[in-house]
Amino acid sequence: TPVKGPDGNFRLPPKIFDSMDRTKVGLKGPLATPIGKGHQSLNLALRKAFNLYANVRPCKSIEGYKTPYNDVDLVTIRENTEGEYSGIEHVIVDGVVQSIKKITEEASMRVAEYAFAYARDNNRDTVTAVHKANIMKMTDGLFLKCCRHVAEQNKDIKFKEMYLDTVCLNMVQDPTQFDVLVMPNLYGDILSDLCAGLIGGLGVTPSGNIGQDGAIFESVHGTAPDIAGEDKANPTALLLSAVMMLRYMGLSPYAQRIEMACFDVIREGRVLTGDLGGSSKCSEFTEEICRKVRESE
Amino acid sequence: MAFRRALKRLLQEIPNQGSRCYSTEARQMVTMIPGDGIGPEISQSVKDIFSAAGAPVDWEDVDVTPVKGPDGNFRLPPKIFDSMDRTKVGLKGPLATPIGKGHQSLNLALRKAFNLYANVRPCKSIEGYKTPYNDVDLVTIRENTEGEYSGIEHVIVDGVVQSIKKITEEASMRVAEYAFAYARDNNRDTVTAVHKANIMKMTDGLFLKCCRHVAEQNKDIKFKEMYLDTVCLNMVQDPTQFDVLVMPNLYGDILSDLCAGLIGGLGVTPSGNIGQDGAIFESVHGTAPDIAGEDKANPTALLLSAVMMLRYMGLSPYAQRIEMACFDVIREGRVLTGDLGGSSKCSEFTEEICRKVRESE
Numbered sequence: 056t057p058v059k060g061p062d063g064n065f066r067l068p069p070k071i072f073d074s075m076d077r078t079k080v081g082l083k084g085p086l087a088t089p090i091g092k093g094h095q096s097l098n099l100a101l102r103k104a105f106n107l108y109a110n111v112r113p114c115k116s117i118e119g120y121k122t123p124y125n126d127v128d129l130v131t132i133r134e135n136t137e138g139e140y141s142g143i144e145h146v147i148v149d150g151v152v153q154s155i156k157k158i159t160e161e162a163s164m165r166v167a168e169y170a171f172a173y174a175r176d177n178n179r180d181t182v183t184a185v186h187k188a189n190i191m192k193m194t195d196g197l198f199l200k201c202c203r204h205v206a207e208q209n210k211d212i213k214f215k216e217m218y219l220d221t222v223c224l225n226m227v228q229d230p231t232q233f234d235v236l237v238m239p240n241l242y243g244d245i246l247s248d249l250c251a252g253l254i255g256g257l258g259v260t261p262s263g264n265i266g267q268d269g270a271i272f273e274s275v276h277g278t279a280p281d282i283a284g285e286d287k288a289n290p291t292a293l294l295l296s297a298v299m300m301l302r303y304m305g306l307s308p309y310a311q312r313i314e315m316a317c318f319d320v321i322r323e324g325r326v327l328t329g330d331l332g333g334s335s336k337c338s339e340f341t342e343e344i345c346r347k348v349r350e351s352e
Numbered sequence: 353m354a355f356r357r358a359l360k361r362l363l364q365e366i367p368n369q370g371s372r373c374y375s376t377e378a379r380q381m382v383t384m385i386p387g388d389g390i391g392p393e394i395s396q397s398v399k400d401i402f403s404a405a406g407a408p409v410d411w412e413d414v415d416v417t418p419v420k421g422p423d424g425n426f427r428l429p430p431k432i433f434d435s436m437d438r439t440k441v442g443l444k445g446p447l448a449t450p451i452g453k454g455h456q457s458l459n460l461a462l463r464k465a466f467n468l469y470a471n472v473r474p475c476k477s478i479e480g481y482k483t484p485y486n487d488v489d490l491v492t493i494r495e496n497t498e499g500e501y502s503g504i505e506h507v508i509v510d511g512v513v514q515s516i517k518k519i520t521e522e523a524s525m526r527v528a529e530y531a532f533a534y535a536r537d538n539n540r541d542t543v544t545a546v547h548k549a550n551i552m553k554m555t556d557g558l559f560l561k562c563c564r565h566v567a568e569q570n571k572d573i574k575f576k577e578m579y580l581d582t583v584c585l586n587m588v589q590d591p592t593q594f595d596v597l598v599m600p601n602l603y604g605d606i607l608s609d610l611c612a613g614l615i616g617g618l619g620v621t622p623s624g625n626i627g628q629d630g631a632i633f634e635s636v637h638g639t640a641p642d643i644a645g646e647d648k649a650n651p652t653a654l655l656l657s658a659v660m661m662l663r664y665m666g667l668s669p670y671a672q673r674i675e676m677a678c679f680d681v682i683r684e685g686r687v688l689t690g691d692l693g694g695s696s697k698c699s700e701f702t703e704e705i706c707r708k709v710r711e712s713e
Binding site for chain 1: 512515551
């Protein structure tokens, strides 16, 4: 919660930065959008403080949670520091405005290298660069060039390139053709939400922000004020984000057990929260997962 | 300023009905660009079906293969501009991507020559052509002249490049006005502006402001606003919640293809480019060189684009009959081209539609 500084402006409390400085790993739940001026966006501040440059969302179909798609198993990796979200805008003359999309070799190389490393570490087959370099020849062209360069140095991983519009067209017809996707900021914003929709929405989708100086994993759904405090919430998104975190921390066996327990409970369908189609409480759903985790020891 | 705008809008409403106020039996000339690959076959299908319907349309075929000018550069043949100048309406099949330098992009040249500012794609689920979604019935309206596709890019220093997204009040107002007029003319309920004004406060902010302004002047149509990422998230979970969507260039590029995917892909999706000085309707699939000339092509996308064209020209009754015949044939499932899951030839599929069109007289 923002605190008022000596200058009267609201700032994030220093303890968040102190803590992350020490732990280097964070897990974050949903934050309410604050009303009122002078509030520093927490996401932006954290991203800058820890150089969180890659937003990673694994999207995997969840058995027992039906969507129009089965067997989705892809990962979107979004460059998270520049591109269309550089925040540089100008009024040229009255009625004419422009915004700047900035692409650098440094950021593009960095996220491309992360994508290939991620693919290798997670036994993924193919990395696809998503772009519009036919239209944005310099910016997306540079991004693509960097991806190609990194692909050359990682020949054990397959590399493809695809136009963003073609990806979207194909994604809704057959998402199983996709594996790891890497792309600049805006495209990643769109595609990561599109893919979350394919597997059932933000309530079940994990997310991780990887930085040079740390990582923060988070659920990306809202705060659901209408059911807050009523033991009705679905912890799946935050739990799967925590599972991503465990893998990042080198604790894969725990990640595996917890993830499997979670998926088993959803597949069995006996104890499900309201949004998953059941009528159990959050605590009951949680306890069921705990039970399975203990059993799997 | 407001008076000029209102007057301009009044005058522009007339072209929506056909710039010459002919009765439905007076014939109108349309520029036809058959295109490459399967283009000629599917264009012929459209002509045959129009004939069967008795549509008062005459075709002026134009070949747009680039010609070498005196300066050695390849240019589009002047006759395409001559023809469109006269007819003001065009129907275009797929064009092959040319290899070699000096070629002027036809799409770009046409867009500039006729100020084609709005790209319109109605996406409606087709009974008999199964996709993961049913009951999709939405329209994407994409601003097609500026935004992220302004083509202005620079190298700042080595390893740092930028590209400029330009948004103007003029273009935003124009496409917003078109979106509401389209909604009214086509009995649509709601126009939703799709944007990222939370991030791009000035550019998308201006676009949104213009949409809101036009919404105020069109209170008979509902107006909503939604972030692009939220639209995508919701679109793949429940596309039936969407009606008419209006948005800047890049978002339109993405969403129009996404929505085409929902109903079965580019092979069945119509598309229209509306301008101040004319309109061009086109199929947006490829030339399919592997089946070109083999009587295997599916003319649905081009046909449905031609149906859009008939409505634009004020020939709705013909549009209705042809569209219904096409949908009936697909629903009945007896005569379908390969991509639709059948084994009929293009000519057989075409003839079946012609038959139904004649029956519906």
